[in-house]
Amino acid sequence: MIAQRVGTTALRRVAAKPNAFFTADVARMGFLAGSLHKATQTRLVATQKLTPADAHDILNKQRLQRPVSPHLDVYDKQQTWFSGSVWHRFTGMGFSGGLYVFATAYLAAPLLGWHLESASIAAAVGALPLAVKGGLKFIVAWPFVYHCVNGVRHLCFDMAVGFKRKTIVQMSWYIWGASLVSGLYLAFFL
């Protein structure tokens, strides 16, 4: 029996098993001790301390990387720009905006020396050439007819009528055609 040999064998056996004398991380050792004879593979993960604010930071950064849903710039232009809801809004905005601007100007006219009574406006419009008159009247008539007819369509939607895809596409084309024809009639023949 060689003392050296005995010593090294004993040392090797001690060093192989997790031992409180040689291991600083006792918790990790306890975890390892149970796993030495398991068939499954165990791996240790490195953990770090996170405050709730840090966790929210990670979540917010990840949210910025989520895919953006298709919208007005890239979605089917026939459905988003021509199907009707957005033009209903545009024509409504145009009319109401015009009314608000005219009303404010009408109230401010005496203070600024303008003449915005109906008689002056009628005289000014009457003096314009025929094509310009017709053009101006079309610019007012078409939004009016479009908003009116499309408004009826929206009221039908509100009663859950006319939601079949084919109906929606057909009606939007009909309304565009009807509003253009009626606008031309109102502008040039009325």
Next chain:
Amino acid sequence: MASIARSALLRQAASVPKLPAATHAIARSSALRQSIANTVRASAFHTTSRRNLLPPLPQHVDGTVNDAAPIPETSPAHGSYHWTFDRLVSAGLVPLTLAPFAAGSLNPTMDAVLCGLILIHSHTGFQNIIIDYLPTRRVPRTRKAVMWGLNVATVIVGLALYEFETTDVGVTEAIKRVWTA
């Protein structure tokens, strides 16, 4: 560890049919070319490039992630009654707007009712636009300011319409005169 990675490449090279020694380099490069071609084929699946359109705004979490989504508070003036009132006004405007075309002009009372309904309709319409494009969560002060500005503008327009009806001929008559000028 590197040998594990290399063994896959070696297997690929071995699967290539054996060629005379002079073309060994070509065989290895063809295997490489094939792996590059596979990645090109995968990326060609994306048919459009990723354009940064309307990127999401800076995000923040109010409370914790386990809190329920906030429910807007109930209000008799801003709930479904508002919606129903809106539709009633719109429905009422349809015959009232078509009547002048049939009758030529309206008497002052009907004209006043038409102006009032148009004013309410415009006001609620503008409110919808502001609600859609200025959410409170994103721009609280701008939204409040613009809403108040709309209220002031509506009052001014109401005044103007009253003046127009009383001192001038009225809206339907004025439109008829300008149209047939």
